[in-house]
Amino acid sequence: MDDLVNFGIVGLGHIGLRHAKHVVENKRALLKSVCDILPIENSDISTNKITFHSNYLDMLNDDEVDVVNICTPNYLHASMAIDVLKSGKHVLIEKPMALSTIDSKKIIETSKKENKLVFCVMQNRFSPTIEWLKKIVIEDNLGKIKMISVNCFWNRNNDYYKKSNWHGSLEKDGGPLFTQFSHFIDVIFWLFGAIKYVDTNFYNFNKKKFIEFEDSGIVRLDFQNDIKGVIQYSTAIWNKNFESSITVIGDKGTVKIGGQYMDELLYCDIENYKAPSFENKIFCNDYGSYKGSASNHDKVIDNVISVLKDKKNINTTALDGHNVVKIIEKIYLNRN
Numbered sequence: 001m002d003d004l005v006n007f008g009i010v011g012l013g014h015i016g017l018r019h020a021k022h023v024v025e026n027k028r029a030l031l032k033s034v035c036d037i038l039p040i041e042n043s044d045i046s047t048n049k050i051t052f053h054s055n056y057l058d059m060l061n062d063d064e065v066d067v068v069n070i071c072t073p074n075y076l077h078a079s080m081a082i083d084v085l086k087s088g089k090h091v092l093i094e095k096p097m098a099l100s101t102i103d104s105k106k107i108i109e110t111s112k113k114e115n116k117l118v119f120c121v122m123q124n125r126f127s128p129t130i131e132w133l134k135k136i137v138i139e140d141n142l143g144k145i146k147m148i149s150v151n152c153f154w155n156r157n158n159d160y161y162k163k164s165n166w167h168g169s170l171e172k173d174g175g176p177l178f179t180q181f182s183h184f185i186d187v188i189f190w191l192f193g194a195i196k197y198v199d200t201n202f203y204n205f206n207k208k209k210f211i212e213f214e215d216s217g218i219v220r221l222d223f224q225n226d227i228k229g230v231i232q233y234s235t236a237i238w239n240k241n242f243e244s245s246i247t248v249i250g251d252k253g254t255v256k257i258g259g260q261y262m263d264e265l266l267y268c269d270i271e272n273y274k275a276p277s278f279e280n281k282i283f284c285n286d287y288g289s290y291k292g293s294a295s296n297h298d299k300v301i302d303n304v305i306s307v308l309k310d311k312k313n314i315n316t317t318a319l320d321g322h323n324v325v326k327i328i329e330k331i332y333l334n335r336n
Helices: 014-025 074-086 101-114 128-138 158-162 182-192 297-310 318-334
Strands: 005-010 029-035 051-053 067-070 090-093 118-120 145-153 195-203 216-223 228-234 243-250 253-258 264-270 284-286 291-294
Touching (some): 005 297, 014 029, 014 297, 067 074, 074 090, 074 101, 090 297, 101 118, 101 318, 118 297, 128 182, 128 243, 128 253, 128 264, 145 182, 182 228, 182 243, 182 318, 195 318
Parallel strands (some): 005 029, 005 067, 029 051, 067 090, 090 118, 145 228
Antiparallel strands (some): 145 243, 195 216, 216 228, 243 253, 284 291
16 A cells, blocks of 8 residues: 555564554554564564564565664664665664764764665654744744753662663663653753753762662753753652653743643743643653653654655654764763
């Protein structure tokens, strides 16, 4: 069916199943094949008309697959994405795009060489509150922006790390800015641009036995446009996710977006401007023992289809994904 985009998904963990759900529910998409190292009977996915592979390279030989979604552990993203592109298919990469700018550059180079597209998953861009914030920044409603503050306070309990063979590994996971909070790094890059200076403090309050990096950090930022910023983040919050918020201070107004997933307008005081209301609740990715980020993956799938079928623009490009990796890499330069 030429009017449909055929998807293949590599990795049927929590996020891979989320991708599968939204592909199956999209009337312009067809889930053609899936791949996981575990037998398909261990997943919640129906096998009806879907080809199952235990080796993703076998999927790449299927000429009917148009796009492959990479939903595997962080350290596999880059190598798998490059293999997908070399097979002549487009690729949708879960965050982070890669764990180093060396690898993210390789993905971009391969994409250009093979003339295939790279889509990066940064679904917070689709949240109504963040779309609105982007709009008022572009339209200069806040005037000259002076400062921003981002708080990301989530819970990842010990079982989250103990039950995984890659969470908590410096080599395979990379750290909370890659695994939990890269979405919010993307938000500040998307809104305010590149960063020229960082100053950092990292802490491991609760998880020294389980992880090879920090569970909390404080980052001071100087943007190239002279905006000053700070990020405070932690996965050591007791019991459940507490807050994901951004405060923006300009010379004509101040706004704060908060809630657990930057989905609530908490404060808006702007010169000659009436604050909007946001009634549509953003649901999170619920993984049972812990909660993930905002669940806008349906809109990510929509964007892939709109680009391929309607010649629309990519919402989060390979260069965007690379720039997020670049910022995190800069922040982590001082991590011991």
